Amino acid sequence: MDRLDKDTEATSPDTQNQGATQDRDQIKADNSRKMEDKRAENEEKDKVEDGLLLSIHQAKIKFNAHLGEFKVLNDVPTTQGKLTGTIVEKKIPNFTFYDGFKMISLVEWQDFGTAKVQDNFVLLKKSTLPGIGKLPGNIPPETGKIEFVTSGQINKPGSIDAEGAPVPSSPVSVHIGRVIRGNPYVEKNASAVAGVPDSVPLNKTYEVEVTITGKGSVDLAIINSNADNGNASVTPSTITTTTKVIIKGTAMTNPGHGGQLKIEAKIGGVVKATSQGFSVCCHAINFSSVFYQDVNQPNAIGVKVENLWESDSGSNADLINLQRSEVVKYSGLTNDNPPFPPLSSQSSQNSSWKAGYPGAGMIIIDSHTIPRSYITLGKSGIMEAHQLFKYKCACCGALDIVVPNSGFRRTHEVFNTGTKASPIWKHKTTKTGFAVTIGGLSTLPANANVVSPDHNLP
Known part of the structure; x- marks a missing residue:
């Protein structure tokens, strides 16, 4: 008969339970190892995924030991706002x-993404940019690379949120307008003048329209600048839509090197358009004459004037590579005979080319005199001449271009201040600003109102 005999129960090694414990420990160890492996795998995966995050505005950066912030300057679609x-x-x-x-200097981005925004590859958290920089003061430059410490994102987006500016198609084309100077120079909307190559005065600006078909980020730059070709700036240097940019002449073009400067447009480093060549040079404008000296000699009478003019740069010293010449017209104008002799066969006269900038402290004197022997008394009358100035520029190649506002009218006049029975004959010379046309050259009045004292005749 079966019975429960508690006294027969004894303590002895339980080999079956010991084996089970060892199996559980092994399983736990295996599981722990697998979990560590999985954790390491996940951490590595997280690192890879973190490196693939898009870098956005205000992402934290570093260059060696220097910490800072990344700024996106172009108008592009947004990620997380x-x-x-x-x-x-x-x-x-x-x-x-x-x-x-x-x-100080930067090269090209490395390890960027394969996706594009406005035809340009995106930056990732793992992207780097080699370059050189330095701290202020007498501290040697450092070589290294810009790295992203953070991507700037709060969490990992599934896609780019095209908030604000939509993602457009790639630009179809870019067209760059000309740096038209006009005569005289104007800052915008100039009309092209035959014989005046594209150019801009030193330290002056001209507005040029850059047309973008479609939308995109277009980088603009002045190319071919050097000590001979001169230099200019373009502002802004990056545009995303059709924009009127400002070209400013910053360094003069040397003689014989005109037309080499150009505006270049790039999209993602690829040249899309180049402007017509232009120069940086200075031209003469706005002539004037002021009284210098009366001429009342036994053999000749008239007046001497000082001729003045301006540079469209604002500094006459910039006209060092410009030459000027006067053109005078006699035929077809008033020439009363008597008291003055008939005109010679010469209907007009051109002076030789003279310096556009005669030098500091130098003055240019123009004499308007007539021999007393030319005058026949007995009748009042006028002898008239018209005068204008033209220039040529060794920098841009302009030749025989009329100086704006350089027109003059000069008269010699004989008149009677007495009576017919008892005449008192006098002479005077007058030079005034006047709109004139000579041989196809036309200009508006210069600034002048010079009248000589009366000269007694004979």
Whole structure:
């Protein structure tokens, strides 16, 4: 008969339970190892995924030990409400460092993404930009690369949010207008003048329209600048839609090197358009004459005037590479005979080419005199001449171009201040500003109102 005999129960090794415990420990160890492996795998995956995040406006950056912030300067679609970084963001203003460190030069982005925003590859958190920078003061430059510390994102978006500016198709084309000077120079909307090559005065600006068919980020720059060709600036240097940009002459073109400067447009580093060539040079404008000296001699009478003119740059010393010449017309004008002799066969007269800038402290004197022997008394009358000035520029190649506002009218006049029975014959010379046309050259009045004293005749 079966019975429960508690006294027979004894303590002895439980080999079956010991084996189960060992199996559980092994399983736990295996599971722990697998979890560590999985954790390491996930961490590595997270690192990879983190590196693939799009870098956006205000992402944190570093260059060696210098920490700072990334700024997107182009008008592009946003990610999480901030402008999305692309490879065109590689200018010095794109990077601000908290300790005053500044970039000096930058190369090209590396390890950027394959997706594009406005025809430009996107930047990733793993992207880097080699360059050189330095702290203010007498501190040696540092070589290194800009790296993203953060992507600027709060979380990982599934896609780009085209908030603000929509993602457009690639620009179809870019067209760059001309740097038209006009005569005289104007800052915008100039009319092209035959014989005046495209150019802009030193330290002056001209408005040029850059037309973009479609939308995109277009980088603009002046190319071919050097000590001979001169230099200019373009503002703004990056545009996304059709824009009127400002071209400013910053360094003079040397003689014989005109027309080499050009405006170049690039999209994602690819040249899309180049403007017509232009120069930086200075032309004469706005002639004037002021009284200098009366001429009342035994053999000749008249007046001497000082001729003045301006440079369209604002500084006459900039006219060092310009020459001027006067053109005078006699035929077809008033020439009363008597008291004056008949005209010679010469209907007009051109002077030789003379310096546009005679030198500091130098003055240019123009004499308007007539021999007393030319005058026959007995009748009042006028002898008239018209005068204008033209120029040629060794920098841009302009030749025989009329100086704006350089027209004059000069008269010699004989008149009677007495009576017919007891005449008192006098002479005077007058020079005034006057709109004139001579041989196809036309100009508006110069600034002049010179009248000589009366000269007693004979």
